[in-house]
Amino acid sequence: MEELITLAGLPNGKVVDTSLEVYVKYRKEEGDLLFDPFLYCQLVGSFNYLTITRPDISFIVQQVCQFMHAPRYLHLAAIHHIIRYLIGTPDMGLFFLANFSLKFIGYSDAVWAGCMDTRCSITGLCTFLGSALISWRCFLAELGYPQLEPTPLHVDNTSAIQVTANSVFHEWTKHIKVDRHSIRKAYDDRIISLPRHH
Structure with a gap:
């Protein structure tokens, strides 16, 4: 997680309560294209692995994956929002009780x-x-x-x-x-x- 924060350049990122901005709809051609989309692709790839233990970000990760071929600054802002959410929820993850049901x-x-x-x-x-x-x-x-x-x-x-x-x-x-x-x-x-x- 620390590597992800450093990679995104958000060591002191402001914490947010939700993994995506409420009522925001992301579109393919809204805003300016990123000059170098490589970082965006790296971060999205890291999120895909993270959803294995953090299914709470699955929906927004699915959203930002749609823009990997031509990401824009608005999409990068969504990435930063996810990271700020993760910074504020470091203890969240999958929890299995000792005697949990296999249903x-x-x-x-x-x-x-x-x-x-x-x-x-x-x-x-x-x-x-x-x-x-x-x-x-x-x-x-x-x-x-x-x-x-x-x-x-x-x-x-x-x-x-x-x-x-x-x-x-x-x-x-x-x-x-x-x-x-x-x-x-x-x-x-x-x-x-x-x-x-x-």
Whole structure:
């Protein structure tokens, strides 16, 4: 962490409470291009490794990764903001209780056409092992633990749940046919379950 702070040139950086500025939308062509983008790429690469133990910065790291081909000063400011957040939260990380549950739970959310530049949709996923937030899904399988029951996947889209759980394929859903098949297969194979909330 100290090396990251030194690399960014922020040894006495002001501490902030959030990993990204609230209500700020970053765009590809806003502001002046960085004269030398190499430092930006170095810092983003370091963040990618850091998300393994700091999943709380995963979303904003995904955001700044989108600008690596042509970063601008506004994007570098976002990088500095992340570092100031990390300076203020040195003790944060993954915490596993001695007797924690080996049960997976997933939460997903999507923003339709959320990218300001391409109007592509943005999807996020949080995976918990017991009460601990982790950022990988095949961890237990690699350790030799079989999946004994479906992983609950909590989503906020009622239509997505209905399309996945309904074995009847309607004509009006054919535009999502390919993606729907992979999710439906995971549902049918009991890899995931879709808890319903009332």
